[in-house]
Amino acid sequence: MQNSSDNNELKTNLSEIKTLQNGLQDNPKEDLRSKIVGLGEGSLRKSYFPQLQKQIKYLSLAKEKAEENEKKFSMIFNSTSDAIILVDINTGGFYLFNRTACRMFAYSHESMESLKIWNLFPDPQKSEILEKLISNSIDNRVKLRHIEMKTSFGEAIYCDINTSSLEIDGNTYIIIIFRDITELAKAEHEKEEVKLRLLQAQKMEAIGTLAGGIAHDFNNILSGIFGYSRLAGNYIKENNSRKALAYIDNILNSAQKAADLIRQILTFSRRNDPEQQQHPMTLSIAVKETLKLLRSIIPTTIEIKVNIESTAKMMADPTKIHQLLMNLCTNAYHAMSDSGGLLAVNLRAIDCQKDECIPEISNQFGKYLELEISDTGSGIDSNIKGKIFDPYFTTKKEGQGTGLGLAIVHVVVQEHKGYIKVDSELGKGTTFRIYFPVVEKNGSRRPASDKRKESTKLGTESIMLIDDEQMILDVTKAILEGMGYKVFPFISSIDALNTFESEPNSFNLIITDMTMPQMEGDKFATAALKIRPNIPIILCTGYSHKISEELALEIGIKRYVEKPLITKNLEMLIRDVLDTK
Amino acid sequence: MDSNIGELRKFVAPEFLIGVDALKTVGGYVSNFGINRVLVVTDNGVISAGWVDKVVESLTSYGLKSVVFSDVTPNPKDYEVMAGAALFLKESCDLIVAVGGGSPMDCAKGIGIVSTNEADILEFEGVDKVTIPGPPLICIPTTAGTAADISQFAIIGDTKRKVKIAIISKSMVPDLAIIDPMTTITMSPKLTAETGIDALVHAFEAYVSNASSTITDINAIKAIELINNNIQGAYNSPDNIEYRYQMMLASLLAGLAFSNASLGIVHSMAHSLGGSFDLAHGECNAILLEHAVDYNFKYAAKKYCDIANAMGVKVTNNDYNLDGDEVLPNLDIVRQNLVDRVRELRKGVGINTKLSQMGIKKESISQLANFALSDPCVLTNPVMPTQEDVEKIYAKLF
Numbered sequence: 001m002q003n004s005s006d007n008n009e010l011k012t013n014l015s016e017i018k019t020l021q022n023g024l025q026d027n028p029k030e031d032l033r034s035k036i037v038g039l040g041e042g043s044l045r046k047s048y049f050p051q052l053q054k055q056i057k058y059l060s061l062a063k064e065k066a067e068e069n070e071k072k073f074s075m076i077f078n079s080t081s082d083a084i085i086l087v088d089i090n091t092g093g094f095y096l097f098n099r100t101a102c103r104m105f106a107y108s109h110e111s112m113e114s115l116k117i118w119n120l121f122p123d124p125q126k127s128e129i130l131e132k133l134i135s136n137s138i139d140n141r142v143k144l145r146h147i148e149m150k151t152s153f154g155e156a157i158y159c160d161i162n163t164s165s166l167e168i169d170g171n172t173y174i175i176i177i178f179r180d181i182t183e184l185a186k187a188e189h190e191k192e193e194v195k196l197r198l199l200q201a202q203k204m205e206a207i208g209t210l211a212g213g214i215a216h217d218f219n220n221i222l223s224g225i226f227g228y229s230r231l232a233g234n235y236i237k238e239n240n241s242r243k244a245l246a247y248i249d250n251i252l253n254s255a256q257k258a259a260d261l262i263r264q265i266l267t268f269s270r271r272n273d274p275e276q277q278q279h280p281m282t283l284s285i286a287v288k289e290t291l292k293l294l295r296s297i298i299p300t301t302i303e304i305k306v307n308i309e310s311t312a313k314m315m316a317d318p319t320k321i322h323q324l325l326m327n328l329c330t331n332a333y334h335a336m337s338d339s340g341g342l343l344a345v346n347l348r349a350i351d352c353q354k355d356e357c358i359p360e361i362s363n364q365f366g367k368y369l370e371l372e373i374s375d376t377g378s379g380i381d382s383n384i385k386g387k388i389f390d391p392y393f394t395t396k397k398e399g400q401g402t403g404l405g406l407a408i409v410h411v412v413v414q415e416h417k418g419y420i421k422v423d424s425e426l427g428k429g430t431t432f433r434i435y436f437p438v439v440e441k442n443g444s445r446r447p448a449s450d451k452r453k454e455s456t457k458l459g460t461e462s463i464m465l466i467d468d469e470q471m472i473l474d475v476t477k478a479i480l481e482g483m484g485y486k487v488f489p490f491i492s493s494i495d496a497l498n499t500f501e502s503e504p505n506s507f508n509l510i511i512t513d514m515t516m517p518q519m520e521g522d523k524f525a526t527a528a529l530k531i532r533p534n535i536p537i538i539l540c541t542g543y544s545h546k547i548s549e550e551l552a553l554e555i556g557i558k559r560y561v562e563k564p565l566i567t568k569n570l571e572m573l574i575r576d577v578l579d580t581k
Numbered sequence: 582m583d584s585n586i587g588e589l590r591k592f593v594a595p596e597f598l599i600g601v602d603a604l605k606t607v608g609g610y611v612s613n614f615g616i617n618r619v620l621v622v623t624d625n626g627v628i629s630a631g632w633v634d635k636v637v638e639s640l641t642s643y644g645l646k647s648v649v650f651s652d653v654t655p656n657p658k659d660y661e662v663m664a665g666a667a668l669f670l671k672e673s674c675d676l677i678v679a680v681g682g683g684s685p686m687d688c689a690k691g692i693g694i695v696s697t698n699e700a701d702i703l704e705f706e707g708v709d710k711v712t713i714p715g716p717p718l719i720c721i722p723t724t725a726g727t728a729a730d731i732s733q734f735a736i737i738g739d740t741k742r743k744v745k746i747a748i749i750s751k752s753m754v755p756d757l758a759i760i761d762p763m764t765t766i767t768m769s770p771k772l773t774a775e776t777g778i779d780a781l782v783h784a785f786e787a788y789v790s791n792a793s794s795t796i797t798d799i800n801a802i803k804a805i806e807l808i809n810n811n812i813q814g815a816y817n818s819p820d821n822i823e824y825r826y827q828m829m830l831a832s833l834l835a836g837l838a839f840s841n842a843s844l845g846i847v848h849s850m851a852h853s854l855g856g857s858f859d860l861a862h863g864e865c866n867a868i869l870l871e872h873a874v875d876y877n878f879k880y881a882a883k884k885y886c887d888i889a890n891a892m893g894v895k896v897t898n899n900d901y902n903l904d905g906d907e908v909l910p911n912l913d914i915v916r917q918n919l920v921d922r923v924r925e926l927r928k929g930v931g932i933n934t935k936l937s938q939m940g941i942k943k944e945s946i947s948q949l950a951n952f953a954l955s956d957p958c959v960l961t962n963p964v965m966p967t968q969e970d971v972e973k974i975y976a977k978l979f
Contacts, residue, residue: 033960035708036843037792038591038733038751042709047751051697051713 013463050152083159083178085117088171092116092130095173104180106151116141117176137163146185149178157182213392213403217261224254249553277317278416280439283369284308284347286318289475290325291345296472298333301340310349312369313438316416327405328373328432334396335377335430346372349438367438374431380424388422459484461508461578464500466490466524467540468516476511483571493519497527506530509578514541522555529556536577590794592841593751594731595720597758599833601822603722604632604761608639611676614717619647620674622665622689624654627681627723630767632693636721648672651690653681656745658738662691662702669716670694676717679755682776683727686720690735690753693718703739706746708957714752719833720915723764725815725828726776726863728836729784730758745856747957754840755950762822762829770816773828774930775863777812780804780832781926782866786979787876788888789881790961794842801838806891807831809926816930846966847873849956850974853949858941860934871923872974878916881966886910889919892926937979946975 077084083101085094093116102112118129136144144161151157159178166173221342228250235244250274291306298304301405332343351367380388389410394403409432413420416436424430463485467473470491477487488507490496493516499508510528514521525537538559539552552560558577561570598606611619619640622865623633626650640647650665669677669692679689691702693715698705705711720730729735735748768776784935787797808831815824850873851865886896895918896910927933950971953959959966 029960032708032957033792033843036957036960037751037841038593039589040709043591043751046714046754048714048717 001221035314069530075383081179083180084249085176085178086173087117087130087133087176088173089130089134089165092118092172095168095405101178104157104178105149106153106155111152120149122148122156128412133161133163133174133176134165136161137165145424146181158185168287175391215263218258221254221258221261224249228443229253242440246550246554246574250550277320278315279318280313281316281321282311283316283371283436284311286321287325287345287347287371288315290322290329292475293331293472294326294333296469298329299337299340302333302336303340303342305342305344307344307346307348310347310369312349312438314416315367315439316436320412320415324434325373327409331405332375332377332430335375335379339377341376342374343428344374346370346374350435368435369438371434371436372431373434374429376429379426379428380422381426383425385422385424389420459574460486462486462488462506463489463574464488464496464507464510464512466493466496466510466512466516466521468492468513472513479570480511480574483574485574493521493524497524501531506534507535509536509538509574511538511574514539522552522557525552525557526555538573538577582979585708592755592794592795592796593733594837594840595755595758597731597760598713598835599760599762599830601763601826603759603763604635604764607636607637607678607719607721607759608641608643608645610639610719610757610759611645611678612643614676616675616717617646618672618674618676620665620669620672620677621647621649622653622677622692622970623649623651623679623680623685624682625651627685628888629650630723630764632723632764633681636678640678640709647678648674649897650692653685654903655684656736656738657684657688657691658740659702660740662688662695662737665689665692666695666702675715677715678719678721678942679730680721681721682722682724683729686727686729686755687721687735687737688767689718690715690729690755691721691737691748691756692746694750694753702737702748703746704748705748709751710747710748711750711752717757718753718755719757719759720755721759722832723760724768724772724776725762725765725825726779728832728840730755730760730779731833731836732840734840743898758833760829760833762826765825766820766822768819770819771931773813773815773819774932775867776832776862777808777815777828777930778867778870778927779863780828780835781808781812782847782851782870783835783839783844783947784808785870785888786847786958786962789877789884789963790842790845791963792842792961793838797838797842800834801842802887802891804831804834805888807834809892809922813929814928825915844958844963845873845962846953846959846971846974848879849959850949850953850971851964852956852958853952856952857945857949858939860939864932864934867927868934868978869974871920871927872977874923875916875920876910876966876970877963878919880887882912884977885919886912886915886962889915889922892919892922894918894922931937935979936975941979943976944978946972949975 031040035043078099080098080100083104084096084098085101086096087093087347088095094113097112099109102109105112107115117133118125121129132144144163147159147161148158149157158181160181162177162179164175166175228247232244232247232251235241235247287306287308291304295304329343329345335344348370349367350370384393384395388406391407392403393407396403410420413434413436418434418436420435421433422430423433449450463480465473465477465480465487466489467476468491473489473491477489480487488499490499493512496510496512497519500510510525512521512524516524519527521539525539528535528537533556536558537556538561539557540561559573561573592714598610621633621636621640625724627633627642628649633649633651637647637649644722648668650668652664653661665688668674677689678685691705694705694711694713695702695715696712697713697715720751722728722730733749733751735753736745737748739746750873765773781804784801787793788801788805790797793801807827811824811827811831814821815828818824847866847869850869851862854860854869855862875887889896894915896915947968953971954966954968
């Protein structure tokens with residue numbers, strides 16, 4: 001036991017006693033005695049009753065409030081225009097449903113109570129329906145739109161369905177909200193029909209334009225044929241067979257042009273199986289190749305910027321893709337030919353499943369290649385934006401464009417399951433964006449065709465290749481070697497001529513550029529033909545008009561081709577020249 | 582018999598259950614209240630003795646959830662009460678079971694009124710300051726003496742002012758006392774002696790109180806008889822359940838008496854002494870009792886003769902005078918014999934404390950007396966003592 005004589009502690013403890021009696025000293029002693037023995041006013045035995053009454057009053061107020069809330073809630077619940085049903089995920093039975101649900105599906109409240117969720121669907125595949133709704137309530141990934149439902153009369157109605165899940169007393173329910181869109185769907189259907197009729201009208205208009213264009217082209221060709229025939233006839237009468245033959249060649253060429261035109265026009269109709277010609281292809285390589293070729297024909301007042309971010313593959317017909325690229329880039333160049341500017345080509349891959357969705361293809365998840373070709377040229381008037389893909393629609397002057405370029409682009413994009421978008425502002429420029437589905441590395445739809453393999457093995461001959469542009473020389477050499485030919489490149493036409501003079505029989509074919517310093521293509525050809533008259537020569541011209549085809553043929557040049565040389569065309573051309581020797 | 586039939590008398594007591602293994606019934610009682618969760622207020626000593634486990638076991642067997650609050654020290658502090666009330670509210674409890682001696686029971690009373698009134702415990706200081714009763718309170722005493730399981734009192738330490746405050750309110754009388762003598766078997770002989778003498782003083786003072794009544798008297802006198810006959814046995818044979826039972830019963834009876842008739846000079850002097858120096862309440866009571874009897878005897882001689890009788894002190898000599906009349910007892914002899922008996926009983930249970938031995942100086946006497954005279958307990962003493970009277974009694978303790 002502790003004890004202490006410490007004075008401080010004593011003081012503290014004494015004051016403690018004082019406090020113990022605090023408040024008691026104020027009362028007369030008798031009063032205090034009465035209180036202690038339980039006779040004071042506040043000395044009543046404890047009672048919980050007042051507290052209980054208070055609690056009961058509080059609870060009854062809370063109950064009133066709850067009832068009021070319940071009333072409000074059920075008013076809202078029952079007056080919504082959507083049907084709301086809470087379904088037990090284990091039984092498919094209804095836990096709760098609103099009046100709108102009864103009305104929408106034409107059931108009485110009583111008969112509704114005994115229904116299962118699958119009874120509201122036309123094809124009551126119990127487990128499938130419930131599972132679909134449950135999984136939808138979990139991730140909401142699949143949108144339940146335009147779902148056919150069935151009323152008690154067996155009548156079909158269409159609903160958009162939203163689901164979510166919730167737990168009540170440990171049981172899980174799905175809340176299903178049905179929005180009746182039957183009327184809306186009808187209206188939309190009508191709208192769709194109007195749209196279709198409009199489309200039909202537009203189609204007819206396009207056909208008109210197309211027919212007009214074809215007629216115009218054919219008239220031109222025909223007038224050539226008529227003219228040359230008459231001339232040829234005249235020379236035959238004069239017994240000048242050489243000149244007559246030259247005109248007959250012109251007639252043949254015109255006929256060839258007509259045939260080519262028909263082939264082009266057929267691009268629009270021959271769509272039975274475009275995929276037949278498609279193989280996995282790296283789009284970036286085709287873009288690079290095309291732009292290398294283009295650089296040589298586009299004046300330096302136009303800057304070309306290429307940005308390639310993806311080397312993903314797509315299923316493609318290389319010839320058509322080259323054609324598409326050429327057409328778009330050429331259009332861009334034409335739009336800037338007066339003022340110069342920037343031609344930008346961007347290629348990147350986007351993932352439609354994630355952030356960058358293109359609304360027009362958003363319903364198809366997956367990766368896409370985005371090819372963007374933009375110019376800073378004159379732009380497209382918004383009035384004609386809708387027509388630019390129509391065949392024979394053109395803003396170019398007579399004779400400058402065929403009106404088929406963008407139409408072909410459109411067809412090519414469609415054949416490749418792609419999508420094309422155009423953004424343009426008058427005076428500022430135009431941007432085409434094309435989306436092609438990416439094909440996974442091993443996802444080749446079928447092995448490359450035998451024909452293709454065969455064609456790459458075709459060439460064995462030696463070709464003399466002359467071009468003053470090192471880049472074009474390299475590219476063309478690579479392409480030709482890819483076809484199997486032995487290629488001897490010359491950057492100088494003089495050097496080439498010297499070599500040809502010393503060993504004229506080492507070459508099976510000469511391919512030469514037209515525009516070259518020192519000695520131009522036509523002069524070289526003339527010289528070479530003097531050395532060996534039967535040597536096949538293909539003369540390539542840019543957009544120089546110094547030499548016409550007619551003149552070239554007169555010199556003895558086998559073929560006269562306009563740049564750029566597209567791989568497959570070139571291949572065919574060479575074969576043609578070599579085989580018809 | 583009450584002499585003053587004009588004065589109102591009141592008797593407040595909880596329902597109580599006494600007997601071996603009474604503790605096991607707690608679950609049944611609590612379930613009767615239709616409640617959610619029980620706050621069990623106790624201290625670590627009681628937990629070690631295993632009584633809390635038994636209580637929780639009984640509650641659990643009735644499917645009742647409970648939370649144990651045991652951060653209670655001897656002489657419970659204000660912050661302990663507030664922490665217990667916070668736990669009570671946080672756990673959404675709605676009934677309190679207190680298991681232990683005076684400290685956990687006083688703390689439990691405090692927790693109850695704080696949680697319903699949402700006020701600081703210190704705001705209830707004084708008599709009848711509790712406006713809203715606390716939640717249902719069940720007390721299970723594990724000592725035989727304090728009778729906090731019966732009483733309207735709670736003593737709480739104000740740690741800021743470093744004083745003890747008394748909260749006295751009928752609304753703190755527990756709803757139920759479950760009195761199981763088995764729980765006292767774990768008490769040490771010293772604690773048995775101190776709490777036993779405390780109960781004896783409760784009975785003595787209630788019996789001679791000027792607010793006593795027949796109802797309190799019959800409880801008080803029976804308590805005295807039981808303690809007189811059993812305290813030595815309980816002290817000497819702690820494991821004897823018979824002695825323990827009788828002491829538990831005596832404590833209950835004494836509690837019923839003093840809670841309604843209040844106390845006297847011994848408690849007022851003991852409060853002064855125990856508050857000033859760190860002395861156990863029971864010990865202070867023990868050394869004061871014989872001197873208070875000596876002083877008070879002549880102011881309530883008849884009552885003291887009854888007490889003497891109850892303690893086996895000869896009051897009549899069974900002699901007859903020549904006229905055949907019974908010879909009246911010599912009051913001085915009775916007083917002396919009673920004082921001797923009380924001293925004998927005290928010494929028998931090993932309490933021989935002298936204040937001088939505790940290092941307390943005689944100079945403190947005047948202040949001690951001063952405080953004793955302003956203690957509310959003195960109001961019901963048979964006589965209102967003077968400063969000098971009280972000082973004389975304190976002097977005898979040295």
